[in-house]
Amino acid sequence: GAGVSQSPSNKVTEKGKDVELRCDPISGHTALYWYRQSLGQGLEFLIYFQGNSAPDKSGLPSDRFSAERTGGSVSTLTIQRTQQEDSAVYLCASSLDAAAADTQYFGPGTRLTVL
Amino acid sequence: AQSVTQLGSHVSVSEGALVLLRCNYSSSVPPYLFWYVQYPNQGLQLLLKYTSAATLVKGINGFEAEFKKSETSFHLTKPSAHMSDAAEYFCAVSTAGDSSYKLIFGSGTRLLVRP
Numbered sequence: 001g002a003g004v005s006q007s008p009s010n011k012v013t014e015k016g017k018d019v020e021l022r023c024d025p026i027s028g029h030t031a032l033y034w035y036r037q038s039l040g041q042g043l044e045f046l047i048y049f050q051g052n053s054a055p056d057k058s059g060l061p062s063d064r065f066s067a068e069r070t071g072g073s074v075s076t077l078t079i080q081r082t083q084q085e086d087s088a089v090y091l092c093a094s095s096l097d098a099a100a101a102d103t104q105y106f107g108p109g110t111r112l113t114v115l
Numbered sequence: 116a117q118s119v120t121q122l123g124s125h126v127s128v129s130e131g132a133l134v135l136l137r138c139n140y141s142s143s144v145p146p147y148l149f150w151y152v153q154y155p156n157q158g159l160q161l162l163l164k165y166t167s168a169a170t171l172v173k174g175i176n177g178f179e180a181e182f183k184k185s186e187t188s189f190h191l192t193k194p195s196a197h198m199s200d201a202a203e204y205f206c207a208v209s210t211a212g213d214s215s216y217k218l219i220f221g222s223g224t225r226l227l228v229r230p
Contacts, residue, residue: 004158033217043205043220056215091158100147100209100216101166106158 002026004107006092012113013082021077021110025094032075033095033104034059034067038088046090049075050098082114117142117208121221129229134193136224138180138206141187148189149207149218150180159205165189176200201228 005024013019025032034046045059049069060066064083069075079086089111093104122137140146147166151159163174170182180191189206203225207218 031216033215035218042222043207043218045215045217045219048215048217056217058215059217093159095216098216100211101164102216103149103161103164104218106151106160108156108158 004092004094004105006090006107006110008110009108010111010113012115014115015084016081018078018080019082019112021079021090021112023075023077023092023094023107025073025075025092026105027073029094029096029105030072031095031098031102031104032069033093034075034077035091035093036088037091037109041088043091046077048098079112082112084114087112087114117146117210117219119206119208119219119221121204121206121224123224124222125225125227127227127229128196130198131195134178134191134196134200134226136191136204136206136226138189138191138221139187140189140206140208142208142210144210144212147209147211148180148182149209150174150178150189150191151205151207153203153205153223155202162191162204196226196228198228198230201226 032049048056064080067077089109091109093106095102118141120139149164150162163172165182173179206221
């Protein structure tokens with residue numbers, strides 16, 4: 001079946017612009033996660049959704065970052081007034097349920113470059 | 116709080132040699148442990164996971180890992196390296212005590228396989 005998909009695969013933007021990154025999880029998966037992968041910081045958790053609610057936003061680095069999920073499916077991560085330090089690969093993952101033992105399936109990521 | 120340490124940012128082996136990638140974890144509650152592999156420009160793919168059943172876990176592509184509580188380790192091994200194993204490998208921990216079940220990743224180990 002289809003895996004997790006993300007769009008766009010690459011995004012180049014200018015400093016100060018807003019960007020939206022999209023994630024389509026595996027159908028039927030109730031839990032959705034966003035992570036960020038950068039050279040300096042490795043793989044970092046950003047936010048977790050269970051259904052349409054986000055019980056854990058503790059990884060969002062600043063109030064310029066926000067995310068939403070609609071219909072228990074698609075999620076959008078929005079970065080406002082982008083900065084060069086936002087350049088990274090943004091990975092989305094989904095799991096069938098929210099449980100520590102559940103496998104998280106990752107998408108291919110969106111590579112964001114802020115000039 | 117949980118944490119993961121991966122010793123060796125780069126490991127180089129000859130084709131056909133034993134692969135050993137090290138992972139140590141820190142957790143105040145029983146952990147769930149994962150190994151993921153990332154090929155260039157791709158997302159993360161699950162190799163195997165420990166969920167408190169058998170301590171020796173077998174995964175895909177001939178990899179296995181052994182959970183050793185006394186050593187707080189979950190090292191990844193493969194008896195004979197293949198050129199196609201060249202990739203970056205991430206160890207991760209999750210716990211039932213974390214309400215979001217997010218993955219905490221190590222810094223990764225890049226495996227190089229020499230012909």
